[in-house]
Amino acid sequence: MSEQGSFNLDQAEIDKNSVIPIYYQLAKFFEKQIRQRNLLPGEALPTETEIASHFGISRMTVRRAISELVAAGMVYAQKGKGTFVAMPKLDNIVFDLNNFYEEIKQKGMKPNSKLLEAKIVRSDELLSKRLGIPLNTRCLFFRIVITANDEPLAYERKYTVYAKQKPILESELKDPSLSSLAAAHSDSLPVSSKKVLMVSRTTEEESLILGVSRGTPVFLMVQTLYDLERKPIAWGLSIFRGDRYKLTSYDGWYDE
Amino acid sequence: MSEQGSFNLDQAEIDKNSVIPIYYQLAKFFEKQIRQRNLLPGEALPTETEIASHFGISRMTVRRAISELVAAGMVYAQKGKGTFVAMPKLDNIVFDLNNFYEEIKQKGMKPNSKLLEAKIVRSDELLSKRLGIPLNTRCLFFRIVITANDEPLAYERKYTVYAKQKPILESELKDPSLSSLAAAHSDSLPVSSKKVLMVSRTTEEESLILGVSRGTPVFLMVQTLYDLERKPIAWGLSIFRGDRYKLTSYDGWYDE
DNA sequence: CAAATCTATATGTATAGACAAGGTTATTAT
DNA sequence: ATAATAACCTTGTCTATACATATAGATTTG
Numbered sequence: 001m002s003e004q005g006s007f008n009l010d011q012a013e014i015d016k017n018s019v020i021p022i023y024y025q026l027a028k029f030f031e032k033q034i035r036q037r038n039l040l041p042g043e044a045l046p047t048e049t050e051i052a053s054h055f056g057i058s059r060m061t062v063r064r065a066i067s068e069l070v071a072a073g074m075v076y077a078q079k080g081k082g083t084f085v086a087m088p089k090l091d092n093i094v095f096d097l098n099n100f101y102e103e104i105k106q107k108g109m110k111p112n113s114k115l116l117e118a119k120i121v122r123s124d125e126l127l128s129k130r131l132g133i134p135l136n137t138r139c140l141f142f143r144i145v146i147t148a149n150d151e152p153l154a155y156e157r158k159y160t161v162y163a164k165q166k167p168i169l170e171s172e173l174k175d176p177s178l179s180s181l182a183a184a185h186s187d188s189l190p191v192s193s194k195k196v197l198m199v200s201r202t203t204e205e206e207s208l209i210l211g212v213s214r215g216t217p218v219f220l221m222v223q224t225l226y227d228l229e230r231k232p233i234a235w236g237l238s239i240f241r242g243d244r245y246k247l248t249s250y251d252g253w254y255d256e
Numbered sequence: 257m258s259e260q261g262s263f264n265l266d267q268a269e270i271d272k273n274s275v276i277p278i279y280y281q282l283a284k285f286f287e288k289q290i291r292q293r294n295l296l297p298g299e300a301l302p303t304e305t306e307i308a309s310h311f312g313i314s315r316m317t318v319r320r321a322i323s324e325l326v327a328a329g330m331v332y333a334q335k336g337k338g339t340f341v342a343m344p345k346l347d348n349i350v351f352d353l354n355n356f357y358e359e360i361k362q363k364g365m366k367p368n369s370k371l372l373e374a375k376i377v378r379s380d381e382l383l384s385k386r387l388g389i390p391l392n393t394r395c396l397f398f399r400i401v402i403t404a405n406d407e408p409l410a411y412e413r414k415y416t417v418y419a420k421q422k423p424i425l426e427s428e429l430k431d432p433s434l435s436s437l438a439a440a441h442s443d444s445l446p447v448s449s450k451k452v453l454m455v456s457r458t459t460e461e462e463s464l465i466l467g468v469s470r471g472t473p474v475f476l477m478v479q480t481l482y483d484l485e486r487k488p489i490a491w492g493l494s495i496f497r498g499d500r501y502k503l504t505s506y507d508g509w510y511d512e
Numbered sequence: 513c514a515a516a517t518c519t520a521t522a523t524g525t526a527t528a529g530a531c532a533a534g535g536t537t538a539t540t541a542t
Numbered sequence: 543a544t545a546a547t548a549a550c551c552t553t554g555t556c557t558a559t560a561c562a563t564a565t566a567g568a569t570t571t572g
């Protein structure tokens with residue numbers, strides 16, 4: 001299970017007499033191995049003692065190197081078990097446009113998400129290009145409205161390849177984030193994503209669903225999820241009512 | 257200059273027999289001192305040797321504690337000089353809407369900023385409320401247009417109190433960020449900020465300056481800068497052309 | 513057979529000491 | 543007086559060691 005020791009350290013070039021610190025060389029080596037997918041998420045790094053004796057360096061120096069990776073969020077250590085490559089974090093709060101529920105609840109409102117539609121579609125040219133799949137591939141399509149106190153706040157359309165032929169579970173529809181949908185129905189797991197935030201105007205359909213007049217300015221977020229091979233596995237488009245949504249960020253670290 | 261040793265360590269309660277690690281207690285102590293403004297930005301922490309001997313602990317343990325603060329960005333260490341409390345970072349890339357120059361240059365375009373107006377105004381009711389100052393206080397007012405290849409991209413209006421009666425330097429006008437303007441002309445230094453991002457439509461004036469038709473959707477960013485006492489010292493409003501600006505963010509750490 | 517205990521192994525914390533390298537200040541030589 | 547040098551202080555790197563603590567598997571015990 002832990003696959004300890006299955007990884008090969010021989011290709012590492014550590015120069016103990018270099019001006020570059022050993023811990024830094026070592027950290028960069030592991031970082032490279034992870035980036036190049038020679039060490040996959042979940043896999044264990046060699047133990048600290050193994051690494052130390054392999055390179056003839058102190059265990060503390062190894063720990064210093066690994067602590068850099070821990071700080072970067074690329075690996076995590078478990079006392080008594082080992083050190084493992086982390087799953088890349090998705091659904092980050094980069095734009096803070098996700099995590100509706102928490103944000104809405106914090107303002108004392110009642111959050112809810114309503115599924116308008118969930119069906120299997122055949123990919124047209126545009127979707128095939130976006131997901132990197134052949135024409136007429138079967139895909140899942142979702143239309144969702146997020147409300148606060150029954151007032152529409154956001155409207156989302158999401159596509160993911162329909163590989164597993166699994167039925168759509170009710171539990172998935174409670175908070176159907178793009179990454180959980182992709183994880184459930186696609187062949188591979190999402191490990192990275194791209195988000196693009198734009199401003200736009202509502203179309204006729206969007207105006208109707210959000211209950212605003214046509215051409216109202218809105219936030220438009222396009223999100224693409226990728227697997228380990230950088231193949232897109234899910235694509236989503238979210239529209240946030242501009243008159244109801246603000247993105248706030250604070251700098252500085254003082255209390256109060 | 258370095259004020260080494262001016263800070264008192266006696267109020268720290270470090271329990272060497274606690275289950276909580278010493279380095280953690282020590283890090284939390286310094287964090288608290290910084291948050292409560294007992295250690296001010298620019299001030300030096302006691303030297304590692306001083307701290308170690310004061311508490312009767314190893315220097316490596318002290319270094320472990322300080323490294324936590326360094327990782328958090330609250331202090332920075334300089335070899336040969338000492339460890340200092342960092343200036344809270346402003347103009348963060350939270351929204352990535354600042355740092356025009358770098359972004360525009362990276363796309364092979366020619367960035368430029370043109371000062372439309374710079375004058376001293378008397379604060380009206382709204383501005384007095386925003387800056388927390390009496391009515392009719394003298395303030396500096398700037399109007400700036402940022403262009404890429406001579407095409408307008410953003411339009412900014414900025415206010416800051418005019419405390420120092422200093423003339424406006426040409427150098428300030430090259431890239432007049434809100435925090436540098438405030439630092440130059442206000443009594444106090446900005447240490448924290450709030451940014452709010454919204455979508456809006458252009459007014460008549462904004463349309464003219466940005467060269468778009470009236471009512472075009474735009475990003476609207478309102479930024480307030482605060483000093484140590486949480487008093488607002490500068491206020492700015494930026495408008496970004498929605499048809500020319502995208503905010504992109506990537507998750508995951510794989511190359512290419 | 514199942515539960516408790518032991519044992520080996522992993523990371524976590526802490527120590528004391530050595531030397532390197534950057535920075536400041538005092539001293540010395542010109 | 544000025545410039546080069548030396549002494550000293552700071553953080554940075556690295557080692558070797560010790561013990562603590564969590565985990566998993568083997569062993570003993572009921």
